[in-house]
Amino acid sequence: xxxxxxxxxxxxxxxxxxxxxxxxxxxxxxxxxxxxxxxxxxxxxxxxxxxxxxxxxxxxxxxxxxxxxxxxxxxxxxxxxxxxxxxxxxxxxxxxxxxxxxxxxxxxxxxxxxxxxxxxxxxxxxxxxxxxxxxxxxxxx
Ligand code: ATP
Numbered sequence: 001x002x003x004x005x006x007x008x009x010x011x012x013x014x015x016x017x018x019x020x021x022x023x024x025x026x027x028x029x030x031x032x033x034x035x036x037x038x039x040x041x042x043x044x045x046x047x048x049x050x051x052x053x054x055x056x057x058x059x060x061x062x063x064x065x066x067x068x069x070x071x072x073x074x075x076x077x078x079x080x081x082x083x084x085x086x087x088x089x090x091x092x093x094x095x096x097x098x099x100x101x102x103x104x105x106x107x108x109x110x111x112x113x114x115x116x117x118x119x120x121x122x123x124x125x126x127x128x129x130x131x132x133x134x135x136x137x138x139x140x141x
Contacts, residue, residue, distance in 0.1 A: 001035045005051060005074045007060070009081040017058070022074050023050040024067050025124075033069055040069040044078070046120040048128050059084040061128035063121045080121070084132030087125045096122035 002018035022033040025047025033040075044067055049060040063080035099119035102110050 001072055002053070003033065003035055003037075003072050003074050005076070007049075007076045007078060007081050009065075009078040012081060015081070017051060019051045019053045019058075021050075021052040023048075023052070024076075025049070025062070026067070033067075033074060035072050037069045037072075039071075040067070042067050044076070046117070046124040048124060048131070049076070049081070059128050059131050061087060061121075061125040063124070064117075082125065082128070084128040087129040087132075089126065089129050092122045092125040092129065096126065 002020060003022060005015075005017050005019055005022060007015040020035070024031055024033070024042075025045050027043045027045045031042070044062055044065045046064045047062060049062050051058040051060070061082050061084065062076070062078045065076060065078035065081075068075045095118055099115045099122060102115040103112065103119065
């Protein structure tokens with residue numbers, strides 16, 4: 001019995017896929033969801049999402065959001081979601097540099113929370129892209 005995963009992110013087509021395992025980055029750490037998992041609603045941190053089926057794995061970068069598990073259905077509402085191979089690395093590097101520079105300034109007019117979130121999103125994208133380039137095996141629907 002697979003897990004039916006649905007990923008919903010603004011301005012993106014909904015991604016639906018059946019997998020055997022979902023590994024997600026929550027605000028309190030990584031979780032693995034297998035079939036027959038107990039019902040769960042959790043808050044996602046910016047980070048990686050791994051979807052696995054057999055030898056195939058798909059990596060995505062999620063900007064944060066919610067993950068719900070119920071009756072082998074995993075619904076992810078993400079602030080943004082990109083498949084690792086679709087990530088624009090130069091853009092993420094630019095975003096990381098801007099955020100880092102703002103945090104380094106540490107002046108009173110710097111919105112630290114906003115800069116930290118932007119940094120976390122950029123780092124998560126770069127990690128996912130790296131993973132894809134170094135060993136990522138992805139499967140298209
Ligand atoms: P930037 O400063 O580059 O806009 P951001 O972290 O502020 O980055 P978000 O607000 O998280 O961007 O995302 C806005 C939209 O752009 C989303 O649809 C997201 O999927 C897409 N996006 C952001 N960065 C990238 C990237 N490096 N590669 C591909 N898509 C991206």
